[in-house]
Structure formats: C-alpha cells, structure tokens
Amino acid sequence: MKKGIHPNYVPCKVTCVTSGKEFEVLSTKPELRIDISSFCHPFYTGSDKVVDTAGRVEKFKQKYNMK
Structure with a gap:
C-alpha cells in the first residue's frame, strides 16, 4: 500500500x-449524528408493523363498483 494517500481513521462517536x-x-470524522440506527429501526427491534397488502385490488x- 502506498503511504500518505489513505485517510486517517479516528474513534467516532x-x-x-x-x-x-x-x-x-x-471513521474519518470524530462525530456523526444519524436519523435511524439498529437500536430503533423496526426491522432490528422486532416491532415491525404488518401492512395488509393482500386483497388491495379487490378492495x-x-x-x-368495478367488475
């Protein structure tokens, strides 16, 4: 690997x-603020809401009043 071309990695909160x-x-930045993470995303927390997609055309x- 070439020296001097790679970014410096620092601990990032x-x-x-x-x-x-x-x-x-x-990371290359010391601090990041994110909107959603694995702590609150429904896929990871298991609090996923099921959306009824079956029968949408029929509804x-x-x-x-279409046939």
Whole structure:
C-alpha cells in the first residue's frame, strides 16, 4: 500500500437522533449524528408493523363498483 494517500481513521462517536443511543466506530470524522440506527429501526427491534397488502385490488374494485 502506498503511504500518505489513505485517510486517517479516528474513534467516532455516533449518536442516533431518534433513540438517543450512542456507540463508537472508526471513521474519518470524530462525530456523526444519524436519523435511524439498529437500536430503533423496526426491522432490528422486532416491532415491525404488518401492512395488509393482500386483497388491495379487490378492495379497490369494490370501492368503485368495478367488475
């Protein structure tokens, strides 16, 4: 590897704005603020809301009296 062309990595404090949780990673910036993380994302927390997608066409047809 060539010397002098790679960025310097420093410990970075990452703060999730939504949950307020903080964790540390290596980055080129000393601090990051993110909107969503694995602490509050529904996929990772298991609090996923199920959206009913079955029967949408039938509901549309029934609503507008289509056959």
